[in-house]
Amino acid sequence: MSLIRSSLLVGLGSMASRVLGFVRDVLFAQALGAGPVADAFLAAFRVPNLVRRIVGEGGLNPALVPALGALEPDEAAKTAGDVLAVFGLTLLGLTALVEIGAGLLALILAPGLHDDSETLALVALYTRLSFPIVLCVTLASIGAAILNMRGRFAATALAPLAVNGGLILALVVLEAGLSLPLAQKAAWLAASSSLAGLIQLAFIAAALWNSEIPLVRFRKPRWSPLLKSLLLAGFPVLVASGAVQLFILAATQIASFWPSGVSWLYYAERVMQLPLGLMAALGSSLLLPELARRHQSGDTQAIVAAQNRALEVALLLALPASAALFIIARPMTSVLFERGAFQSSDAEGTALVLMALSVGLPFATAAKVLSQTLFARGSLRAALMAAVLGLVLTLAASLLLAWPLGPTGIALGVSIGCLGHAGAVAIGLRRFGLWSPDRALTARLMRIVVAVLAMSLALLAAMSTIMSAIAQGGALSLAALCLGGLAIYALAAWATGAVTRDDWAVLTKKS
Known part of the structure; x- marks a missing residue:
């Protein structure tokens, strides 16, 4: 299969999942708004959704693909x-612990609600109902990584649609x-998310079951050095893959210390994740296996x-x-979310947070790509x-900027x-002699x-004339x-040479 066909398959699946995620979040905003219940639900949903995004974007692939790819097919299975x-x-054990200790976990997830026992109890309830999705996804x-390693992308591209599709159905x-x-x-909704994960x-x-060549063979697990290394690598891989x-x-x-702060940050981040999630899926499914092969050679x-x-x-793309996103943040949040329980003030707050998050999008994308080599x-x-460095900077900058700017300052953090994070990855690669920007990259940039x-410039000029129409819904x-x-961007990219015919020829080569 050519690289362009593989890219299109993975990219379209990821894009479809993100579009369904948009629809889901629009319905979330309409059904729950941005008040205490929404904050409780989104705080509880944050950890399951975090795990779903990390593993759904191939977060475990860096540990699985190189290790399993080096084995003979039968031993790999x-x-x-x-x-x-x-x-x-x-x-299963972790899920049992969460079900028992959901109250403590709720306080950790939303410390700003420590004086609001009713909302904190809702966080605990929603955590218990939604956390089983972590086991399923x-x-x-892991199954998707095994399929990708054997060049089977269709099922892995379509399967993630089940979660967002199931939640949309539940919302309707x-x-x-x-x-x-x-x-x-x-x-x-929390219970529906777990059911969708099971699907x-x-x-x-x-x-996996319908594969002509057995891809998985179950037996009594053997505590081999390879299995031990995979398990020990699992946590750092998830942390590194899911840095953002x-x-x-x-x-x-x-943000939980600010009224509606959790909701504003959630909805803004969902918009920002559309392009970022696409690059993450392409990187883990396509770029990582290619880099692993070149590293072995x-x-x-x-x-x-x-x-x-x-x-x-x-x-x-980024x-x-x-x-x-920075320029049209306000009309975008208004059109996407401002209906039902989601008020105009919520759209304004979400727009400011989105503008702050959009500043970091290119750096997050660069880190996603460069980290694949590591x-x-x-x-x-x-x-x-x-x-870890990126996390420390996030905490320090968010705390510093939160008090004068509120949730917008947190997003800037x-x-x-x-x-x-991107700078640290680039420095690490240069230290290993594995990256340096060449002339082609600099010229293309x-x-x-x-x-x-x-x-x-075109968007700014159009905004003044089209804002009234957008404001009317x-x-x-x-x-x-x-x-x-x-x-306009496509035409400008073609005119400046940012995109050329040679690029298409390279993409359509057999991988």
């Missing part, structure tokens, strides 16, 4: 069965057929070249997305240290953490910046603004 069995038993992610039923208090609506796991299990999500989790704890120059070309593609090389310590400036006007900006 047995080891994969051992991994699934051990992770399953471990996660983690096992599904709750809004259309039932008239329930907000607290009960949130409880049903996703069943989908992946069916794909961890930054958001830390920011959420600080010892071709350092090929690794550096592959990184630079991947970084070009990532910034080609830079215009960052600029567009994973392929097995340098988990360097990747972990870079993530996240962007500063993304900058520190300059052209991309020119195209982004052209798009930004004009989703079509917002869509026209977005598509117009995209068209």
